[in-house]
Structures are given as C-alpha cells and as structure tokens.
Amino acid sequence: MTTPLSGATNPYDETPYPDLSYVHTHPDRAATLATLLGLEPAPVVNARVLEIGCAAGGNLLPLAYALPRADFIGIDYSARQIEEGRQRIAYLGLRNVQLLRRDLLEPGDDLGTFDYVIAHGVYSWVAAPVREALMALIKRVLRPQGIAYVSYNTYPGWHITGMVRAAMLYHGRHATTPQEKATAARAMLDFMAEHATEGAHGGIFRSYRDFLGDGLKGSSDAFLLHDELEETNDPVYFHQFVAHAGTHGLQYLVEVELREVLPHLFRAETQQRLQEVARDAIELEQYMDFLRNRMFRQTLLVHDTVVPARRLDPSPVANCFVRSQAKPVRAESGGSTIQFKSSDGATLTTDHPMTIALMERLGALWPRAAGFRALVAEWQRQAQSVPSQPEGPPDALIFAANLLRAFGYSSQLVSLHSHQPALVREVSARPVASPVARWEARGRTVVTNLWHERVALQPVQRDLLARLDGRHTRADLAKATPELAALSPEALETHLHRLAHAALLIG
Numbered sequence: 300m301t302t303p304l305s306g307a308t309n310p311y312d313e314t315p316y317p318d319l320s321y322v323h324t325h326p327d328r329a330a331t332l333a334t335l336l337g338l339e340p341a342p343v344v345n346a347r348v349l350e351i352g353c354a355a356g357g358n359l360l361p362l363a364y365a366l367p368r369a370d371f372i373g374i375d376y377s378a379r380q381i382e383e384g385r386q387r388i389a390y391l392g393l394r395n396v397q398l399l400r401r402d403l404l405e406p407g408d409d410l411g412t413f414d415y416v417i418a419h420g421v422y423s424w425v426a427a428p429v430r431e432a433l434m435a436l437i438k439r440v441l442r443p444q445g446i447a448y449v450s451y452n453t454y455p456g457w458h459i460t461g462m463v464r465a466a467m468l469y470h471g472r473h474a475t476t477p478q479e480k481a482t483a484a485r486a487m488l489d490f491m492a493e494h495a496t497e498g499a500h501g502g503i504f505r506s507y508r509d510f511l512g513d514g515l516k517g518s519s520d521a522f523l524l525h526d527e528l529e530e531t532n533d534p535v536y537f538h539q540f541v542a543h544a545g546t547h548g549l550q551y552l553v554e555v556e557l558r559e560v561l562p563h564l565f566r567a568e569t570q571q572r573l574q575e576v577a578r579d580a581i582e583l584e585q586y587m588d589f590l591r592n593r594m595f596r597q598t599l600l601v602h603d604t605v606v607p608a609r610r611l612d613p614s615p616v617a618n619c620f621v622r623s624q625a626k627p628v629r630a631e632s633g634g635s636t637i638q639f640k641s642s643d644g645a646t647l648t649t650d651h652p653m654t655i656a657l658m659e660r661l662g663a664l665w666p667r668a669a670g671f672r673a674l675v676a677e678w679q680r681q682a683q684s685v686p687s688q689p690e691g692p693p694d695a696l697i698f699a700a701n702l703l704r705a706f707g708y709s710s711q712l713v714s715l716h717s718h719q720p721a722l723v724r725e726v727s728a729r730p731v732a733s734p735v736a737r738w739e740a741r742g743r744t745v746v747t748n749l750w751h752e753r754v755a756l757q758p759v760q761r762d763l764l765a766r767l768d769g770r771h772t773r774a775d776l777a778k779a780t781p782e783l784a785a786l787s788p789e790a791l792e793t794h795l796h797r798l799a800h801a802a803l804l805i806g
C-alpha cells in the first residue's frame with residue numbers, strides 16, 4: 300500500500316481524488332461490446348454493479364441516477380471520501396447506491412455478486428499485494444456472464460512519462476506536505492521545459508507541461524499527486540496484464556474503444572506486417588501498443604470459461620440502440636454517395652440508401668438513440684419507393700455492417716448502446732435537468748449527462764442548469780440572476796436547447 304505522507308493516515312483522506320465521471324466505465328459500453336462479441340450480458344437497466352476504489356462516488360452516483368432500477372455498491376478505503384459520497388447520496392435521495400469503507404486487502408465476504416465491476420484508476424496505483432487482491436476480488440464477485448472494467452498505465456508509453464515522473468519526484472523529495480510536493484513537481488516541469496535544450500527529452504517535458512496546463516487535469520493538484528506522483532505507479536505491458544488476469548481465472552474480452560483494437564486505422568502495409576508478425580489477438584494488440592507508444596488502457600475482462608466470438612459480426616447490431624449526430628456531407632460522384640462526418644473528423648462514406656436515410660434520421664433524433672429494429676421497421680414502412688436490391692445481403696444487414704464499421708472508426712461517428720436513458724429532447728414549459736448534473740453544476744463547469752458523458756458548460760449555462768428543477772418557467776429563469784437577465788429571449792432559448800441537445804434534461 301502507499302506510504303502515508305507525514306501527518307496523514309491515508310493520502311486520499313488528505314487529498315481526495317477529483318470527482319469526475321468516466322464514460323467508458325459505463326456498464327452499457329461493456330454490455331454493448333459483449334453483445335457484439337456474441338455474448339449475452341446482463342441488461343444494464345437492472346444490473347448489479349460494483350465500483351472498486353469509488354472515491355466519493357463521482358463516477359458511481361451519476362450511473363446510479365441514470366439507471367434507477369439497477370443496484371450499485373462502491374467500496375474505497377478512504378473514510379473521508381466515503382463520508383463525502385454518503386452525504387451526496389443523502390442529498391440527492393438516491394436509493395439504489397451504497398458506499399462502503401473497505402480496504403481491498405480485507406474486502407469482506409458480504410458484498411454478493413455482480414454483473415459489472417468497475418476499477419478505474421486503481422490497478423497501477425496500488426502495491427503488488429493490493430493488485431492481487433483486486434484481481435482476486437473481481438474473480439470472486441463476478442457473476443458467470445459478468446464483465447469487469449479495469450484501467451491501468453501501460454508500457455511502452457509510460458517509459459517516457461516515467462522519466463517526467465522521476466524528475467518531478469526527485470525535485471519534491473524533501474516535501475513534507477502534498478501541497479509542497481505538487482509545487483515542487485510543477486517547478487521541476489518548468490525548469491526542465493525551459494532548460495533541457497540539449498537533447499530531445501526537453502520536448503517531452505514541454506509537452507507534458509502543456510498537457511498539465513490544459514483543461515481539467517492542469518487545474519488540480521489532486522490529479523498530479525495521485526496520478527503522476529502517487530508513491531506506487533506501476534505500469535505494465537498489455538501482455539503482462541492479460542497474463543496476470545489469467546492467473547486469476549479471468550480473460551481479456553476487448554478494449555472499451557473498438558477503434559483501438561482493430562488494426563484498420565493503420566495503413567495497409569502496416570496492417571499486412573502486423574498480421575505476419577502477430578500470432579494471436581493478444582500479440583496483435585501488443586504490437587499495436589508498441590506502434591502507438593500506448594500509455595493507458597481500459598480493458599474488459601470476463602471469466603476464462605466464457606467463449607466470446609473473436610470476430611466481429613454485424614448481426615448482433617440488431618440488438619443495439621444506435622446514436623449519431625454525424626453530419627451528412629454530399630460526396631462527389633453524381634450525388635448517390637454520401638459522407639457522414641463526426642466532430643472528431645471520422646467519416647462514414649456510403650451509397651446505401653437505407654444507411655443514408657437512417658443516418659439522417661439519427662441526426663434528427665439526437666441526443667436520443669433509436670433501437671436498430673425500430674429504425675429499420677420505420678424505414679421499411681416509409682421508403683417503399685426505394686427499390687430493394689435484387690441480390691446480395693438484405694438491406695438491414697448492410698446497414699448493420701455500416702454501423703459497426705462506423706463504430707469501429709469512432710464512437711463519435713456512431714455509438715452503439717444496450718439501453719436508452721430517460722432523457723427528453725424538447726424543452727418543456729418548466730424544464731427539469733438531471734439532479735446529479737444540477738448538483739455538479741454548483742461546484743464546477745463540467746457536468747455528467749444522461750449518457751454518462753462529460754459536458755463543459757459556459758458560466759451562464761451553469762447558472763441556468765442549476766435552476767432547472769421543474770419549478771421555473773422561462774420568465775422566472777430570465778430574471779434569476781443578472782447574467783440570465785442580460786440574455787435576450789432568443790439567447791435564453793438557445794441555451795436551453797443546448798442543454799437539451801447535450802442530454803441533460805429529463806422533463
């Protein structure tokens with residue numbers, strides 16, 4: 300276990316971990332990927348979910364709110380974080396989530412079993428015996444068809460970040476408080492960024508300083524202290540992680556981002572070489588990690604008795620919900636081919652009439668998803684004028700294959716889901732926003748939406764969101780604060796619609 304800093308019994312009591320949600324930890328992602336790999340995971344809507352190292356519930360509480368019929372337990376050994384989380388649960392009136400103060404080394408045998416287990420930011424940051432205990436607990440509590448999410452730092456990427464960490468730790472070696480340690484670390488980053496000019500490594504320090512100075516991470520000493528400077532920080536190679544899971548009777552299922560698993564984003568020649576050099580799926584991913592200099596992974600594990608398909612097949616897409624806000628861009632060649640583009644630049648190009656029509660339909664439904672079968676049935680009712688292809692695979696299968704291809708390019712282009720959260724697209728007369736997001740908006744600019752995604756708010760949107768409790772009309776909202784009063788009715792409407800579009804409204 301980590302050695303407490305002087306005067307503290309637990310580093311996470313002294314400096315709590317920042318409260319954030321992590322979209323990839325959502326059991327929905329695990330359920331969807333398992334479905335695509337031919338498994339039958341438990342429906343997330345009434346699943347039992349355990350989060351190990353849950354801190355104050357920044358990730359678990361939004362999940363519990365969004366899935367009211369599912370049951371959530373979080374464990375963490377930091378008394379302060381657990382207490383803060385419990386107060387928040389009481390404030391929000393959540394009845395389907397409990398936080399328990401437990402040390403992984405003595406987790407107790409009363410937790411029961413779970414369909415989904417989440418361990419984000421724990422594996423690499425605890426000492427070897429605790430890592431063993433983590434894997435053993437996952438094995439013990441995971442139901443036969445259960446899926447565990449484990450994130451960890453990886454080599455080769457962390458060889459480089461490890462150099463930055465070592466320099467920061469060296470400069471802070473005499474620090475007696477977390478604050479001093481963080482200050483020394485930032486000073487060392489500045490020193491190296493400005494003065495390490497003789498080799499290529501100065502650039503690495505400069506990039507790291509930019510990374511820390513940018514966005515959420517940079518603002519928080521807690522991230523720096525626990526992520527980069529935590530006493531234990533043991534990255535592993537992917538193949539070592541898989542082997543470790545294997546010693547506990549667990550096996551690799553898939554990584555949470557499909558595009559990171561498939562070699563299709565490498566150029567053709569590289570794909571060819573990868574196929575020649577890698578003897579199995581694990582080796583293939585390990586070689587891709589070397590090519591990408593990967594430093595972090597978010598891996599799904601299942602029991603070693605489970606037999607997942609090792610090839611992706613489009614037919615299970617029929618069991619999914621689909622969401623997309625990719626914009627159509629008319630491509631050249633006579634107008635029958637359309638390219639859909641997402642905000643991250645990923646594209647899907649197709650001349651398949653059903654795919655084109657339904658991608659446009661999905662754009663209109665955003666931020667809601669649509670069930671694949673319902674979408675197809677709707678198209679079949681409405682598009683009788685479009686001639687069906689006399690030969691070749693059925694239209695629905697082509698559509699499914701196109702969706703799977705797009706999901707493999709980027710989950711911003713097309714995202715597949717196993718459920719549909721209760722959110723509304725229209726702004727009602729007295730709008731209601733997610734209470735969890737409203738609570739989050741009181742203390743920060745980034746909140747969690749009903750899809751468990753982070754949404755960055757402008758100051759005026761934060762003011763607005765915090766007041767959307769179903770009691771206020773637009774007229775009330777327009778005079779709630781000087782900033783809101785300064786908005787024109789059109790501007791107020793635009794902000795309300797942005798909140799709806801960001802999947803933050805429930806009624």
Ligand SMILES: C[S@@+](CC[C@H](N)C(=O)[O-])C[C@H]1O[C@@H](n2cnc3c(N)ncnc32)[C@H](O)[C@@H]1O
Pocket residue numbers: 300311316317318319351352353354355357358374375376377380401402403404418419420421424425429525526
């Ligand atoms: C880096 S933080 C990650 C917190 C949270 N999962 C997240 O990603 O926001 C690691 C968490 O693991 C908890 N932890 C560390 N060692 C533990 C142990 N032996 N037993 C239980 N929890 C532990 C810490 O208290 C801390 O909340």
